[in-house]
Each structure stands twice: as C-alpha cells, then as structure tokens.
Amino acid sequence: MLPLFKKKEWLEEPWDDYKIIGFGSTKGGAGRTTMTIEIASLIAFIKEARVAVIDWDVINPRLTQRAFKSLPLRGQTLVKIITSKDFKKALKNISLHSVSLSPTSKIDVLPALSYEDIDKGIVDEYFNLMYEKPEEYIKRCKELVATLKTEYEYIMNDYPAITWVALGPLSLSINHVRATAGNLVMVVDPSPWSAELLNSNLIHPKLKGLRVGALVVNMVRPAMDAVNWAKSVFSPVCERIEADNFVVLPFDVPLYEAGIGELKSLVSVSVSPLKHKSRSARYLYTLADRFIHDYRDKKCFYIGP
Ligand SMILES: Nc1ncnc2c1ncn2[C@@H]1O[C@H](COP(=O)(O)OP(=O)(O)O)[C@@H](O)[C@H]1O
Numbered sequence: 001m002l003p004l005f006k007k008k009e010w011l012e013e014p015w016d017d018y019k020i021i022g023f024g025s026t027k028g029g030a031g032r033t034t035m036t037i038e039i040a041s042l043i044a045f046i047k048e049a050r051v052a053v054i055d056w057d058v059i060n061p062r063l064t065q066r067a068f069k070s071l072p073l074r075g076q077t078l079v080k081i082i083t084s085k086d087f088k089k090a091l092k093n094i095s096l097h098s099v100s101l102s103p104t105s106k107i108d109v110l111p112a113l114s115y116e117d118i119d120k121g122i123v124d125e126y127f128n129l130m131y132e133k134p135e136e137y138i139k140r141c142k143e144l145v146a147t148l149k150t151e152y153e154y155i156m157n158d159y160p161a162i163t164w165v166a167l168g169p170l171s172l173s174i175n176h177v178r179a180t181a182g183n184l185v186m187v188v189d190p191s192p193w194s195a196e197l198l199n200s201n202l203i204h205p206k207l208k209g210l211r212v213g214a215l216v217v218n219m220v221r222p223a224m225d226a227v228n229w230a231k232s233v234f235s236p237v238c239e240r241i242e243a244d245n246f247v248v249l250p251f252d253v254p255l256y257e258a259g260i261g262e263l264k265s266l267v268s269v270s271v272s273p274l275k276h277k278s279r280s281a282r283y284l285y286t287l288a289d290r291f292i293h294d295y296r297d298k299k300c301f302y303i304g305p
C-alpha cells in the first residue's frame, strides 16, 4: 500500500438529500457528462423542476463546451467563484445560464471555466487552493452547493474521474464527492478493471454512508452476450456498493451522435423518450423517473436489456 493511503482518514459527511446527484466514474470517457445532461434534462422535463448543473471537470470541461458551444470567453464560472477573494459575495451574486441541451427542457449551467480564467491564472489559483488548502477548498464546494440548493430543487454535479491520479489524492476526490452530493451515480465502462476497482478497498469503504443512486455500466456492445457478461460481472459490484439501481446501457448511436455533434447540435436523445426509437433513452427515462419518485423498493433494481 502506498503511504498516501495510510494517512489519517478524513471523510466528509455526505448530503442527506437524494436530489443532489453526482456523476462519477473511475476513468475518463465513461459517459458522465452524457448521463448528467440526459438525466438533468429528463428530470426538468418530467417534473418541470428547476435543475442546476455544475461542471466540475476543469481539465476536460465537455459539459461547458456542449452548453456554450465552446468555452465562454469570460463571465461567471466555477473556478472564479471558488477562488473568489470575497467568497460570500460571490455566492450571493451567482446566476446560472439557462441552456437547452434538449429541445424539451432547459437546465441552468455553471460553466467550469472560461478562456479568461486560463489567461488570468484563475485556473492555477483553483488548483493551488485544492492542493494547498484542501479543507478550505472542500468547504467552499459544499457552500456553493448549499447556496444553489436554496434556489433549485435538483443539483447535478458532473465530476472529473475519481481515481488516485485524477485531480489529486483519492481522499480529496472522494471528499469532494461526499461534500457536494447525497446521491452518487457511478458510470463505468464494461471492463473487468472497472469492476475490480469499484470492488476494491481503495474505493468501496469510502462510499460508506453515501447513497449510491445507480451503477451505470455504459457503452456495452449491443449484443446479448456482451449484455449478459456485463450483468454477471457487475451485479455483484452493485450488491457490494449497495446501489439502488443497476443500469446496463448499450452503445447507442443517438447518444454517440449527441456527443460527436456536440459543438454543432444541441439535440440530446432525451426528446420524447417513451416514443424515441433509442432504447437507451427509455432506460434513462426509467432511471430519471425512479430518482424523481425516490423509489427504493429494492437495492439494485435492474434497468436495461
Ligand atoms: N451509451 C453510449 N452510446 C454511445 N456513445 C456514448 C454513450 N455514452 C457516452 N457516449 C459518447 O462517449 C463520449 C464520451 O462521453 P462523455 O459523457 O463525454 O464521458 P465523460 O464525461 O465520462 O468523460 C461522448 O462522445 C458521448 O457522446
């Protein structure tokens, strides 16, 4: 075991609010941003609820890029608020940008960063705060969520990947999640390594007390053998981390096109999901619906083919 993991345990208290949802994964490109956008848009559509989305992925801000068709040039951003000299005032003045990432509903987005933030060194300040004063950083993240929660019914967090190398030590990643969510959706790729990592003592004990709303095994090859393999390998993981829902999501062309067309088109697959030919859209609809109604009839309710 590396000395890093032997340090004293510091575990933030997670939110006792399943409407504060975080999307995490153990690797990049697993589909966190896609899930965040789809579930946020669906919840806004089904429930007509006010939904705020925070893009925490400062390294790979795809949500910001999709929402604004590029990085914004300037304006209010996550890194500016978190590093603000007068943090209380910055919280008071927050106003998010209402964007349509699906034709049926609008969500309000806090972009991760702007070009100005890179140019003026604000992104550097953000990472300095994170590494040098992790407790202050986490405290500010928590206050940001608390402030937004006074105005929005649902908060959706699009996180960077949770690993021991992503944005710093694993304990920081995990505490970041715990301080900003009460309901974690783990999005994983269908590989044995993802299952192993989630099952391992690196991650599993750190989820203690944090509600895991769903384990989503994403981009499964759309063939029965691959789906059955994903089910058999990941259902024990689902049991172990006590996820409420277990979703197997096949690779889906409309979802892929929503991603690759992200700079040109803002159309998401969450349009009329019940009629939509995409089966994945229906699975996501079921998941969003279960979140809205806070169904916890049994752990690991299965959604998928
Ligand atoms: N189930 C899926 N089927 C097809 N493409 C998908 C699916 N889920 C995600 N994608 C695509 O994969 C790419 C990476 O997804 P993204 O959500 O950006 O991942 P992350 O946020 O975890 O880095 C995007 O182009 C997205 O459109």
Ligand SMILES: [Mg+2]
Pocket (backbone or CB within 6 Å): 032, 033, 034, 057, 060, 062, 063, 158
């Ligand atoms: Mg992303």
